[in-house]
Each structure stands twice: as structure tokens, then as C-alpha cells.
Amino acid sequence: MGLGRSPGPLLLHPGTFGGGRGFVTIGNGGGKGGESFSLLARTAIVNSDTGVIRAEGSDGSQGSGGGGGGIIILASMGSVTNNGTLSAIGGNGGPSNNTTGPGGGGGGGIINFLAPVINHGPGAIEMVNGGAAGAVVFQSVTAPFRWGGGGGGACRGNGGDGGHLDAGIPVTPEDAENGQPGEVYECRYDPTPLL
Secondary structure (H helix, E strand, O other): OOOOOOOHHHHHOOOOEOOOOOOOEOOEOOOOOOEEEEEEEOOOEEEOOOOEEEOOOOOOOOOOOOOOOOEEEEEEOOEEEEOOEEEOOOOOOOOOOOOEOOOOOOOOOEEEEEOOEEEEOOOOEEEOOOOOOOOOOOOOEOOOOOEOOOOOOOOOOOOOOOOOOOOOOOEOOOOOOOOOOOEEEEEOOOOHHHO
16 A cells, blocks of 8 residues: 555544634634544444445534534444445525625545445445535615635635625625635554554
């Protein structure tokens, strides 16, 4: 596989937060980035058909960007089977208001399967979608002090740009962008050398 011991632990222990926070506009909180979840096992890992693991970015408030999706890692010396739901989606951007354009959606996160044997059940759901752009709610922004919407946080997928506001009164905000999708990785490899 070509991975030495130096970068190996980063694949299995990415840190507390996998996704970046959405850009914060004045007085409005950006969505928090999704956390990281790592499950390392010597034997088989099985996520049952009712099992749900989430590392999702949260939605931005008015005009702020959504948080980037997080990271889910399932690594085993034996096998990994997913029959349930794994979700590392980005948060949605916040809507526009009288002082700001809409926020961009958060980028999608990462789901990483690392084992010699990897199985996906017929009902398995693995989501790494980017978050939706915030809606243009106020068609006419009239406040003298205003700003464009905040961009979404990123992980694997980039966060979407916030909606731009031109000068002049009144003005209609431009649309924000959706966050880009993340990625599901499969590495059929015994992770023992990376520990």
C-alpha cells in the first residue's frame, strides 16, 4: 500500500473534529463541523441494520455557512460489515435576512472502511452529501450595513460560497452554493502496521 508508520496513525486518529465550521456572519453562528468517529477492532466490526453512526455538520443560522461533514472510520484486522446507516453529511447554509445574503452549504465528509474484508448489506446507507445552500428569504435587502452570506465549512468536499450582495439599496442577494459531496473510501488492507 505504500503507507509508512508516520502518516498511518493520522488515517485512524484524525482528531476531534473532522469537518470545518461554517463561516460566521456578525451576530449569527456558523454551523459546527462534524466530529470524527473511529472504531478500531482486532475482530469483526458489524453495524446492524438498526445501527446509526452520525458525524454530521450542523446547519448555519441566518446568513452563516453550514458545517462540514465529519469523518467516520471503521478499521479492523478481520472484517467490516455495514448493514445500517453511516452519515457524514454537511450542514445546510442559513437563509438570508435583512442584513446578509444566504450561507453556503457545508462540504460532505469522509467514511473510511479499512479491513481485509469489507461488506455492505442490502439496506446499508452511507451518506456523504454536501449541505444545501441557504434560501434567499428576503428578496430586498435594505439595511445600510450588510454583508454577503458566509461560506460552508469543508472536509472532503468543499463548502459552498455564500450569496453575494451588491452595493445599492435595495438589492436582491445572489444565490449561495451547495456544499460539494464527500467520499466513501474502501481500503482492503490489514491496518495492523498503521497502529
